[in-house]
Amino acid sequence: MSEKKLCNISRRNLIAGAGKLAIGSAIAASALSVGFDVKDADASKKSLKWGWGYKKLDPKEVGEIAYKLWYKGYCCYAVVGSMVLPLRRKVGGPYKSLPIDAFRFGHGGVIGWGTICGTLLGAGIATSFIAGKTGEMMLNDIMAWYTETKLPEYKPRHPKYKGPMPITVSDSPLCHISVGKWMKKANKSFKSPARRDRCARLAADVAIYTVKILNQWVDDGYEYYMENEPQVAKYGITAQNNCMECHAKGIPGVPGK
Amino acid sequence: MSEKKLCNISRRNLIAGAGKLAIGSAIAASALSVGFDVKDADASKKSLKWGWGYKKLDPKEVGEIAYKLWYKGYCCYAVVGSMVLPLRRKVGGPYKSLPIDAFRFGHGGVIGWGTICGTLLGAGIATSFIAGKTGEMMLNDIMAWYTETKLPEYKPRHPKYKGPMPITVSDSPLCHISVGKWMKKANKSFKSPARRDRCARLAADVAIYTVKILNQWVDDGYEYYMENEPQVAKYGITAQNNCMECHAKGIPGVPGK
Numbered sequence: 001m002s003e004k005k006l007c008n009i010s011r012r013n014l015i016a017g018a019g020k021l022a023i024g025s026a027i028a029a030s031a032l033s034v035g036f037d038v039k040d041a042d043a044s045k046k047s048l049k050w051g052w053g054y055k056k057l058d059p060k061e062v063g064e065i066a067y068k069l070w071y072k073g074y075c076c077y078a079v080v081g082s083m084v085l086p087l088r089r090k091v092g093g094p095y096k097s098l099p100i101d102a103f104r105f106g107h108g109g110v111i112g113w114g115t116i117c118g119t120l121l122g123a124g125i126a127t128s129f130i131a132g133k134t135g136e137m138m139l140n141d142i143m144a145w146y147t148e149t150k151l152p153e154y155k156p157r158h159p160k161y162k163g164p165m166p167i168t169v170s171d172s173p174l175c176h177i178s179v180g181k182w183m184k185k186a187n188k189s190f191k192s193p194a195r196r197d198r199c200a201r202l203a204a205d206v207a208i209y210t211v212k213i214l215n216q217w218v219d220d221g222y223e224y225y226m227e228n229e230p231q232v233a234k235y236g237i238t239a240q241n242n243c244m245e246c247h248a249k250g251i252p253g254v255p256g257k
Numbered sequence: 258m259s260e261k262k263l264c265n266i267s268r269r270n271l272i273a274g275a276g277k278l279a280i281g282s283a284i285a286a287s288a289l290s291v292g293f294d295v296k297d298a299d300a301s302k303k304s305l306k307w308g309w310g311y312k313k314l315d316p317k318e319v320g321e322i323a324y325k326l327w328y329k330g331y332c333c334y335a336v337v338g339s340m341v342l343p344l345r346r347k348v349g350g351p352y353k354s355l356p357i358d359a360f361r362f363g364h365g366g367v368i369g370w371g372t373i374c375g376t377l378l379g380a381g382i383a384t385s386f387i388a389g390k391t392g393e394m395m396l397n398d399i400m401a402w403y404t405e406t407k408l409p410e411y412k413p414r415h416p417k418y419k420g421p422m423p424i425t426v427s428d429s430p431l432c433h434i435s436v437g438k439w440m441k442k443a444n445k446s447f448k449s450p451a452r453r454d455r456c457a458r459l460a461a462d463v464a465i466y467t468v469k470i471l472n473q474w475v476d477d478g479y480e481y482y483m484e485n486e487p488q489v490a491k492y493g494i495t496a497q498n499n500c501m502e503c504h505a506k507g508i509p510g511v512p513g514k
Contacts, residue, residue: 032314034315034347048356050356058289058291061289094354098355099306101305102382102386104385104390105382105385105392105393106381108488108489108495110381110400111381111393111397111487111488112489112496113373113400113430113488113496113497114488114494114496115372115373115430115497116367116370116372120367124362124363124367124368127362128360128362139362139367139368143367176495176497179494179495180494190493190495231365231369231371232365232369237437238365238369238436238447240370
């Protein structure tokens with residue numbers, strides 16, 4: 001029997017159940033309501049500082065932490081943890097109450113759907129919590145670097161996989177394309193020890209590059225958008241740079257562009 | 258002068274600077290090091306419970322919050338905030354110290370790169386903080402529903418854009434594909450008020466669907482992986498379901514599959 005068959009609550013029932021909710025009594029509705037006003041989002045800002053700060057970390061140490069954490073909770077968890085865990089000691093404060101487990105879901109391009117590489121999602125989460133709005137600009141450069149660079153570069157002190165490690169350029173921030181190109185070159189399956197170690201090393205590479213940027217931010221400031229202009233400005237739509245890889249028959253017209 | 262030209266710190270300098278770090282003295286290295294042992298990641302678990310709990314929310318109210326929050330911080334921020342802000346009142350505790358601003362970077366498929374739709378990233382973050390590991394299973398169903406459904410469905414009480422609102426099926430969790438198909442059908446630019454309102458309504462739709470699942474979780478439990486098996490099990494690689502949309506000339510062989 002398939003997993004689907006084992007289920008005794010179907011999505012149809014879920015929707016039907018939700019429909020009952022929607023037509024429920026005013027009493028039930030008021031029981032659920034918190035009388036929330038969206039203006040409260042502003043009020044919350046006053047007590048919740050965004051951008052928790054940073055003290056310089058050793059890129060080598062962070063890389064090694066990311067590599068090891070990958071084997072505990074995969075890519076996104078590894079990159080977030082490689083910075084948040086040392087910062088709990090070095091900065092303390094709110095970092096002490098951010099559970100890195102909450103970012104496990106980023107694995108495999110978000111629970112295996114092959115969207116954004118979990119290492120990049122982890123870098124986005126870490127830079128945002130650390131540097132606030134400036135984190136977005138850092139992430140833009142991290143993503144551009146990731147797509148253009150032969151990876152993985154990282155050599156673990158004690159590699160779990162000791163065979164040859166091919167390197168590839170993803171030309172894309174997507175997990176599916178990044179790992180797919182590597183799997184093709186390496187002729188290894190997704191579940192192979194070689195592929196697993198490739199992604200663990202990639203987590204180290206992204207964590208190291210991110211920490212180099214953060215350290216530069218401390219030393220010299222960080223001139224954001226310095227290397228890469230926003231994608232929407234370039235393309236008139238949210239986009240990657242590898243257009244023709246998917247649009248083999250030409251890019252559909254972009255209205256207004 | 259372009260933004261690029263304005264920059265006086267190039268990526269080349271960044272890498273060179275990082276190189277200096279790598280060959281820096283032992284004294285400098287020890288100043289950066291926190292002497293972190295990866296085993297500490299386990300220790301942190303004891304003090305940091307993952308899965309902060311939930312009390313039922315009114316889907317209609319959550320949808321309206323998401324719609325309004327979109328105009329403050331875009332898609333990912335809107336969906337996270339639509340649940341976290343009411344839960345600060347209903348559950349309190351750790352929700353009170355989670356800054357929703359930290360998830361603004363998810364806009365436009367992560368800072369405009371068109372990867373995962375920010376509404377889905379927001380649902381992933383919210384379900385993970387709320388339900389822990391079970392959140393992954395919920396997100397798997399939310400993502401499948403998103404790709405198969407004509408959206409947006411949501412009708413705001415006071416729409417910012419009052420013109421006709423086309424609906425489209427994305428067949429993909431990617432921002433670029435989802436918004437691109439809508440832009441083509443609507444013949445609207447990315448920066449048009451219609452496109453903006455489409456994404457604000459989509460944030461409401463995803464928030465509402467997520468809350469319906471969370472409410473069902475409270476009422477009846479939630480049989481996860483009930484509707485959709487993991488992507489890697491289906492394809493032998495992290496993947497979406499719309500293979501031929503990109504692989505117009507056929508899917509490259511998947512090693513080991």
